[in-house]
């Protein structure tokens with residue numbers, strides 16, 4: 457008797473009308489906010505002081521201590537931190553800033569906001585972090601800053617990048633949006649580069665909904681950034697309506713409205729208390745995904761170097777086109793149809809219309825980044841996930857790969 461495959465066979469893709477691996481959708485990300493976080497925010501709401509004030513200042517001290525940096529400035533996003541960092545080092549029209557094409561829009565956009573030229577270079581084929589040798593080749597007399605990105609939470613090659621920066625007198629502004637809690641050669645991210653920018657956006661390893669921070673050892677940059685984050689008005693302007701009574705303030709430069717405020721600060725401080733527990737859970741889930749997918753030759757799993765503590769912000773797999781009869785987008789849609797949320801981090805920035813049209817970037821310029829950009833799918837990885845959620849993710853990926861296997 458021949459076996460009859462019916463529409464309800466567990467191997468029929470949900471995309472083709474079969475039953476999905478899960479009956480309910482697993483979101484790509486959900487923040488973990490608990491009763492302590494709620495209490496911290498409520499206390500601030502009841503305190504009589506909502507905007508930038510004592511809680512923001514306390515957070516800045518705590519993050520500086522955690523990262524080992526001398527100074528920290530809380531801001532309202534990592535984008536703001538990156539923008540202010542470029543302003544502080546004097547990047548302007550005619551300057552070039554080198555960064556990675558495998559990053560979020562804002563890493564490149566802030567270079568354009570300063571009127572400077574983004575210079576992309578290719579990434580390394582194991583971590584997909586910016587390739588230090590490619591940076592070296594791209595440096596010109598007009599290079600005013602380097603912005604390496606700790607992609608997915610894996611610290612970039614900081615020794616090599618810092619040494620290029622030092623040799624040419626170019627500041628290194630690390631985009632550590634993914635990398636709070638990560639370490640490079642035993643040192644926390646945030647205390648190594650000239651400036652480090654963090655994100656506390658809703659999907660990040662710790663969150664304040666929206667938020668960011670910048671750490672540095674240089675007092676003059678920290679001072680400039682504090683001023684420029686709050687309209688360019690004189691330092692400690694947040695005290696101007698405080699208990700010490702009204703004081704005049706001066707505009708010393710046309711700054712921005714980028715300040716962190718105390719509601720945000722109270723949430724992110726409370727989240728910081730759970731950073732180690734969150735990281736432990738990310739490690740366990742990452743290992744569960746690794747174990748469940750390690751024999752799938754149709755995909756490559758994320759790899760990491762021996763000298764880092766990875767923040768495991770993302771879990772990007774790469775589909776191998778030579779082993780599959782479908783492209784990345786088809787695989788991605790099929791996994792989502794199984795009720796598993798996915799993300800794409802990132803389609804290479806230089807191929808986006810604005811960057812290609814404005815600066816003449818073309819496919820073929822950065823082959824490692826482009827292949828990555830075409831093949832990557834991020835699977836869910838966050839502390840709120842249960843073991844079952846991770847197992848469902850594995851089951852969905854395996855089901856889809858089995859269907860499209862060549």
Ligand SMILES: Cc1ncc(COP(=O)(O)O)c(C=O)c1O
Pocket residue numbers: 532533534535536559560562563605631633634654655656657667668
């Ligand atoms: C690599 C990278 N840099 C910068 C940012 C910007 O962070 P924010 O949303 O806090 O401005 C993000 C946000 O997703 C990011 O992924």
